[in-house]
Amino acid sequence: MITLLTYPPAFGQFSGSPFCTKAAYFLKVSGLPWRREDTLDPRMMPHKKLPVIRADDQLIADSDMIRAYLESKGATFDEGLSEIDKATSRAFIRMAEEHIYFHILLDRWANDALWPQIRDTYFGSVPKILRSLVSGKIRKEVLKGMHAQGLGRLTEAQRLARLEPDLEAISTRLWQNRFLFGDRPTAADASVGPMLSAAVASPGHTLLSNRVEENAVLMAYIERIEEMLD
Numbered sequence: 001m002i003t004l005l006t007y008p009p010a011f012g013q014f015s016g017s018p019f020c021t022k023a024a025y026f027l028k029v030s031g032l033p034w035r036r037e038d039t040l041d042p043r044m045m046p047h048k049k050l051p052v053i054r055a056d057d058q059l060i061a062d063s064d065m066i067r068a069y070l071e072s073k074g075a076t077f078d079e080g081l082s083e084i085d086k087a088t089s090r091a092f093i094r095m096a097e098e099h100i101y102f103h104i105l106l107d108r109w110a111n112d113a114l115w116p117q118i119r120d121t122y123f124g125s126v127p128k129i130l131r132s133l134v135s136g137k138i139r140k141e142v143l144k145g146m147h148a149q150g151l152g153r154l155t156e157a158q159r160l161a162r163l164e165p166d167l168e169a170i171s172t173r174l175w176q177n178r179f180l181f182g183d184r185p186t187a188a189d190a191s192v193g194p195m196l197s198a199a200v201a202s203p204g205h206t207l208l209s210n211r212v213e214e215n216a217v218l219m220a221y222i223e224r225i226e227e228m229l230d
């Protein structure tokens with residue numbers, strides 16, 4: 001039995017982390033037996049991040065490594081895709097995980113008005129008397145990281161302008177398809193879908209969540225993605 005170590009459900013989603021949702025999707029499609037084990041504390045994990053799976057008496061960290069492990073056990077996530085499609089798929093995965101993700105992180109961690117709700121969800125297991133102290137320290141580190149990465153230096157409006165071509169690229173692929181590469185979900189959907197879904201599920205309204213909510217194509221896609229995990 002494979003165990004998925006994941007952040008707990010949050011904001012009505014499988015997990016507060018779109019990477020954990022991605023891993024759960026891969027596990028589900030793999031057909032292998034698995035169960036979830038929720039934790040809010042990734043400090044004992046190999047990269048101090050989640051998701052991680054426990055399988056064959058080892059810990060496998062990172063959703064891409066989890067995908068590779070499941071593929072080594074016979075799972076296929078890109079059935080029927082041409083080599084050209086697989087190349088495009090890789091670019092969409094990177095766009096979702098290395099760009100869109102950081103906007104969601106900023107929407108959640110940089111917005112003072114929404115912070116109390118985020119803090120009490122992410123740090124709910126920390127006793128109230130310590131919660132502001134512990135969460136404040138981690139928040140500072142996250143925002144420092146985002147400043148170093150660069151997106152943390154942009155205004156919310158500048159960030160939305162930066163995201164616009166990504167959202168258009170996704171909508172363009174979905175214009176005539178139920179999923180990014182046709183009628184069936186593939187690995188790219190496991191990254192892009194949970195990311196868009198997380199953008200909308202974040203508490204409150206941000207320029208990003210409004211932008212996605214106003215787009216019928218993206219919202220219908222998110223619904224299809226969420227059904228896959230039901």
Ligand SMILES: N[C@@H](CCC(=O)N[C@@H](CS)C(=O)NCC(=O)O)C(=O)O
Pocket residue numbers: 016017018019042048049050051061062063064
């Ligand atoms: N590349 C990793 C990213 C995982 C990741 O960023 N996880 C975040 C939650 S969304 C995390 O655990 N962060 C904890 C921390 O940075 O302290 C993957 O694909 O699994």
